[in-house]
Amino acid sequence: GAVVSQHPSWVICKSGTSVKIECRSLDFQATTMFWYRQFPKQSLMLMATSNEGSKATYEQGVEKDKFLINHASLTLSTLTVTSAHPEDSSFYICSASRSSGTYNEQFFGPGTRLTVL
């Protein structure tokens, strides 16, 4: 159990277009989902925390108007990169949180590779 999927697994788009990435918890309900960005050979950087039915909480330095997050249900969160530019090219990873007794364990999706031309 505790499987998280992301779609698409990779996407190539032209500069100036918008791209939507979906994150789904397949076999559990997740009140909280997280979005991370990972650069090559580098760590994961938390972008935002998404709670079902409320506005996302963005980390310092992350443009909320550029990275739109919607958490419409307990199993789905979406990240939309608006007016994408080459510097937005990266590996985007989501995770979904599930209570495991004393703490909330995060389960990670496989990631989405975004390339902006």
Next chain:
Amino acid sequence: GDSVTQMEGPVTLSEEAFLTINCTYTATGYPSLFWYVQYPGEGLQLLLKATKADDKGSNKGFEATYRKETTSFHLEKGSVQVSDSAVYFCALSPYNQGGKLIFGQGTELSVKP
């Protein structure tokens, strides 16, 4: 702010060698500590965790002990296998911040037969 620092890679070992990957952290309060593993082409998986000082997390032969006095959570394995080749991330979850994770930079491990 809270942060995690882990030893730089890549680390290359021969099969059956002893593994240590150092991890130290800076945090206010009492964070929970984690090691995640990312195998090639796959998503991050929780390897082990410790939620309070002196706890030892263990899984698949890997161990790490939450040392508050040295603010460390070093990962160890007595005898590595080729299948352990992956990127290992140390992470902390600050107390009472909704479960967010702060990751170290990752350490790539390559085990040769």
